[in-house]
Amino acid sequence: MQEVAYCPFDRVPTHARWHPGHRRFAVVASSVMLSACASFGGPQRLTLEVPPLAGAGGDTTAALPETDAFLAIDDGMRQLVDAQLKPVVDPVDRLRRLSAMLLGPEGLGIGYDGGLTLTAREAFQNRAGNCLSFTALLVVLAREAGLAARFQDVPVLPKWRVSGTTFIVERHVNALVRVGSRDFVIDFRPPEAATYSRARPIDDANAVAQYFGNLGVDRFTAGDLAGAYQLYRRGLQVDPRAAALWLNIGVVFGRNRQWPEAELAYRNTLILDPGNLSALNNLALLLQQRGDVASARRLSARVESYRRKNPYYLYWLGEKHLQAGALHEALTSFGAALRFLPDEADFHFAMARTYRALGRAKDAERSLQAALERAPSASIRERYVREYRQP
Numbered sequence: 001m002q003e004v005a006y007c008p009f010d011r012v013p014t015h016a017r018w019h020p021g022h023r024r025f026a027v028v029a030s031s032v033m034l035s036a037c038a039s040f041g042g043p044q045r046l047t048l049e050v051p052p053l054a055g056a057g058g059d060t061t062a063a064l065p066e067t068d069a070f071l072a073i074d075d076g077m078r079q080l081v082d083a084q085l086k087p088v089v090d091p092v093d094r095l096r097r098l099s100a101m102l103l104g105p106e107g108l109g110i111g112y113d114g115g116l117t118l119t120a121r122e123a124f125q126n127r128a129g130n131c132l133s134f135t136a137l138l139v140v141l142a143r144e145a146g147l148a149a150r151f152q153d154v155p156v157l158p159k160w161r162v163s164g165t166t167f168i169v170e171r172h173v174n175a176l177v178r179v180g181s182r183d184f185v186i187d188f189r190p191p192e193a194a195t196y197s198r199a200r201p202i203d204d205a206n207a208v209a210q211y212f213g214n215l216g217v218d219r220f221t222a223g224d225l226a227g228a229y230q231l232y233r234r235g236l237q238v239d240p241r242a243a244a245l246w247l248n249i250g251v252v253f254g255r256n257r258q259w260p261e262a263e264l265a266y267r268n269t270l271i272l273d274p275g276n277l278s279a280l281n282n283l284a285l286l287l288q289q290r291g292d293v294a295s296a297r298r299l300s301a302r303v304e305s306y307r308r309k310n311p312y313y314l315y316w317l318g319e320k321h322l323q324a325g326a327l328h329e330a331l332t333s334f335g336a337a338l339r340f341l342p343d344e345a346d347f348h349f350a351m352a353r354t355y356r357a358l359g360r361a362k363d364a365e366r367s368l369q370a371a372l373e374r375a376p377s378a379s380i381r382e383r384y385v386r387e388y389r390q391p
Helices: 075-084 091-103 120-126 131-144 204-221 225-238 243-255 259-272 277-289 293-309 311-323 327-340 345-358 361-374 378-389
Strands: 002-005 010-015 148-154 160-163 166-179 182-188 200-202
Touching: 075 091, 075 120, 075 131, 091 131, 091 166, 091 182, 120 131, 131 148, 131 166, 131 182, 131 204, 148 204, 166 204, 204 225, 204 243, 225 243, 243 259, 243 277, 259 277, 277 293, 293 311, 311 327, 311 345, 327 345, 345 361, 345 378, 361 378
Parallel strands: 002 182
Antiparallel strands: 010 166, 148 166, 148 200, 160 166, 166 182
């Protein structure tokens, strides 16, 4: 069962640009120059201590939110749970009541605001927030009501957007609530290209780190390197294994011309997430720009190896071909993605759209049916039918 409302993605920034002469997507930390040893020869060791940011002035950590503020609960929230949820004996009905209480017009009526990365308590007070904020509110209220709730990370098929000179890589979270032997997913505005088959529970520490990471994105895109650094560092203090925050803080170090510190952060990213194409691309392109062609080629080969095995990259490539009208190339890319993940509904729907564009009606209907059979929720099935029927 899925109780579905709507909410946008949360964000992880990677500094990026389209690299002239390269058709593939290239993520690069502008002006960062890393040493040649970033070619990853020799043993790797995760370094958990975050280096200082040069020239940042005094310590501003006192002005940052406390790490326990994200999931804090106040008396008003407890009173609401006591009055409306605890009297409901059946836990499944209690969960349904919670969902209706948060989203229904006669309840709190929580609304989406993509610019609001808030704590659970702030989302309750403002009656608004983004996915991460809503999920935090639901998780703390569900736990207060005696339900086993946790965060769930939902991979999103590759999608980037530009903010100034920065590419933002989108992410998504929702809530997973276990009642007996059954799992229930509460998703506040699921993204159109979420890969629910790869969703995984994450612990509170990682969710808190994502909270500080979101706040850091806002400071970084505003040009406040010191503020972004402090927020990323606070997130890494909570979850030192948050690969996305190591990537982000590496970009900050690079912008601050701290090459060894940037290298350390990128190394940590790749130790924690060896297939991170953003980190690999950053290193390869930047090493090439500084003239270290041999190291750049080794990393580029590694990038290409991961890409050939990454169904989500292949899907993204297919979308680019489809948008450009290169239908046969799109079909090839989508088909390659399906060979890796034959049960991914969005891949089948991509095939359906491509077959329809090619005028192959029977193949299109067959792929649409495969997508509908594998779709994780009724709302996604409805979206497939709606989009497919559009002229």
